[in-house]
Amino acid sequence: MGVVLGFASCSEDMRQGLRPVPTAYGRINQLVVVADQDVWESRIGDSIRYYYGAAYPILPQPEPIFDIVHFTPYDMEAQLMRRELRTYLIVANLSDEESPTSQMIRQDLGTEKVRRSQEDESYNVTIGRDKWAKGQLLAYQFGWTEDKLIDNIKANFPAIYKRIEQRERDRIAATIFFQGQNPKIQDEVRSKMGADIKIPSDYFVAISDDEVIWLRKETDDLSSNLLIHKLAYSNEKQLSKEGIKAIRDSLGRKYISSTLPNTYMRVNDIDLPMLTEVKTIHNQYALEARGIWEIENDFMGGAFVSYLIHNPNKNELLFIDGFVHAPGKEKRDFMEHLEYIMSTTEY
Numbered sequence: 001m002g003v004v005l006g007f008a009s010c011s012e013d014m015r016q017g018l019r020p021v022p023t024a025y026g027r028i029n030q031l032v033v034v035a036d037q038d039v040w041e042s043r044i045g046d047s048i049r050y051y052y053g054a055a056y057p058i059l060p061q062p063e064p065i066f067d068i069v070h071f072t073p074y075d076m077e078a079q080l081m082r083r084e085l086r087t088y089l090i091v092a093n094l095s096d097e098e099s100p101t102s103q104m105i106r107q108d109l110g111t112e113k114v115r116r117s118q119e120d121e122s123y124n125v126t127i128g129r130d131k132w133a134k135g136q137l138l139a140y141q142f143g144w145t146e147d148k149l150i151d152n153i154k155a156n157f158p159a160i161y162k163r164i165e166q167r168e169r170d171r172i173a174a175t176i177f178f179q180g181q182n183p184k185i186q187d188e189v190r191s192k193m194g195a196d197i198k199i200p201s202d203y204f205v206a207i208s209d210d211e212v213i214w215l216r217k218e219t220d221d222l223s224s225n226l227l228i229h230k231l232a233y234s235n236e237k238q239l240s241k242e243g244i245k246a247i248r249d250s251l252g253r254k255y256i257s258s259t260l261p262n263t264y265m266r267v268n269d270i271d272l273p274m275l276t277e278v279k280t281i282h283n284q285y286a287l288e289a290r291g292i293w294e295i296e297n298d299f300m301g302g303a304f305v306s307y308l309i310h311n312p313n314k315n316e317l318l319f320i321d322g323f324v325h326a327p328g329k330e331k332r333d334f335m336e337h338l339e340y341i342m343s344t345t346e347y
Contacts, residue, residue: 021130021133021134022084022132022133022134023084023133023134023135024084024085024086024130024132024133024134024135024136025084025085025086026085026086026087027067028168028171028172028175028333028336029065029066029067029168029332029333029336030066030067030069030085030086030087031052031066031067031068031069031087031088031089031164032069032070032071032082032085032087032088032089033048033052033068033069033070033071033088033089033090033091034070034071034072034073034076034088034089034090034091034101034104035048035070035072035090035091035092035101036072036073036092036099036100036101036102037072039091039092039093039099039101040070040072042146043146043150044091044093044146044149044150044153045070047150047153047154048068048089048091048153049068051153051154051157051161052064052065052066052068052089052157052161053065053066053068056332056335057275057290058272058273058274058275058290058291058292058303059292059303059331059332059335060272060292060301060302060303060331061330063330063331063332064332065161065332066164069085072100072101073100073101073104074100083131083132083133084132084133085133085136086135086136086137087136087137087138087164087167088131088136088137088138088139089138089139089141089160090104090105090138090139090140090141091141091142091149091153092104092105092142092149093142093143093144093145093146093149094106094114094117094118094142094143094144095144095145102142105140105142108128108131108140109126109140113126117142117144118144121148124141124142124143124148124149124152124156125139125140125141125142125152125156125159125160126139126140127139127140127163128140137163137164137167139160139163139164141153141156141160169340172336172337172340173340175337176200176337176340176341177198177200177201179200179201179202180200180201181198181199181200181201182199182200182201182203185199185203185204185205185215186198186199188205188208188213189213189228192208192213192230193213193228193230193318194230194311194314194316194318194347195309195311195318195345195346195347196344196345196346196347197228197320197341197342197344197345197346198341198344199215199226199341200217200341202217203215203216203217203224203226204216204217206225207255211229212227212228212229212251212255213227213228213229214226214227214228214255215227215228221326221329222324222325222326222329222334223324223325223326224322224324224334224337224338225321225322225323225324225325226320226321226322226338226341226342227251227255227256227319227320227321227322227323228318228319228320228321229247229251229318229319229320229321230316230317230318230319231247231316231317231319232315232316232317233310233311233315233316233317238308238317239285239287239308239310239317240276240287241274241276241289243287243308244276244287244289244306244308244319245267245269245274245289247306247308247319248267248289248304248306248319248321249266249267251319251321252264252265252266252267252293253265253266256295257295258295258298258300260297260298261297262296262297263295263296263297263298264295264296265293265294265295265296266293266294266296267291267292267293267304268291268292268293268294268301269291271292272291272292273291274289274290274291275289275290275291276288276289276290279307281307281309281343281345281346282345282346282347284309284310284311284346284347285309285310285312286307286308286309286310287307287308288305288306288307289304289305289306289308290303290304290305290306291303291304292304293323300325302323302324302325302326302331303323303324303331303335304321304322304323304324305321305322305323305335305338305339305342306319306320306321306322307319307320307321307342307345309345311347313347318345318347320342320345322335322338322339322341322342323338324338
């Protein structure tokens with residue numbers, strides 16, 4: 001099934017005259033689903049929760065990729081502030097002409113696009129902006145039968161997820177670098193590791209020697225860490241699941257421990273698997289690993305994400321690892337912050 005992401009022109013009776021248009025607000029990763037109550041409680045709602053409420057990979061305790069909030073069109077009218085949030089998924093079966101959500105989608109799409117959706121099954125999703133407030137993103141997901149709508153939700157999820165994720169990156173960056181960058185640490189990383197990485201101002205150098213640079217951010221609730229290591233590239237086995245795990249475990253054993261004797265950090269791929277994926281970071285080949293870590297001989301653990309980036313010009317590998325320790329706290333947003341910092345790496 002083809003995926004079509006278009007742009008819907010959203011208006012509401014010329015913005016109800018000349019009233020001031022509010023600016024959208026809301027938490028990062030919050031997704032508001034607008035659907036009739038019977039749709040939300042049906043197999044369609046199950047499909048939305050299955051995809052958009054799926055677990056973020058990989059955390060010690062499951063957390064969803066989106067924090068889903070459901071409103072019906074009546075809920076939206078009852079409290080107008082619900083119409084000023086940032087990200088919406090509006091879902092309806094267009095064959096139900098009595099459905100308030102279907103009527104909403106029909107009005108926003110217009111007669112020509114509604115007719116097109118009947119004649120062309122691949123036209124089943126579109127993107128709108130700023131319907132009720134500035135800075136809004138709205139994904140309209142529709143179909144003409146319940147089964148077809150469920151198929152469309154499944155087929156379009158990757159594209160919609162990517163669109164929302166790309167849009168949220170600017171907000172994540174603004175949060176991370178609210179107080180600016182740390183040019184002194186950035187210069188040190190560039191000098192020792194041969195790469196540019198944007199480092200927030202609230203990180204400090206914990207260790208800097210001939211082998212690693214360990215950066216930390218410490219608050220009452222969180223220890224956020226970046227470990228950077230450069231090594232020679234010798235063979236393809238290094239760029240494998242076993243290779244990246246061996247590098248991480250070696251550094252963890254040497255550099256990271258608790259206050260107890262005979263403790264060190266290692267990958268725990270028994271309780272949860274370590275997942276790897278090939279990526280491209282600023283046009284450079286990279287292997288990504290995600291999993292959980294633990295301190296051997298102590299009761300400490302958390303989530304990590306590692307990148308092993310190949311520099312073909314110097315035949316080198318750059319290992320960057322981000323991990324958090326936040327007991328009793330949700331960790332998804334912390335990990336997203338680390339991932340963003342790591343994604344700025346550039347030779």
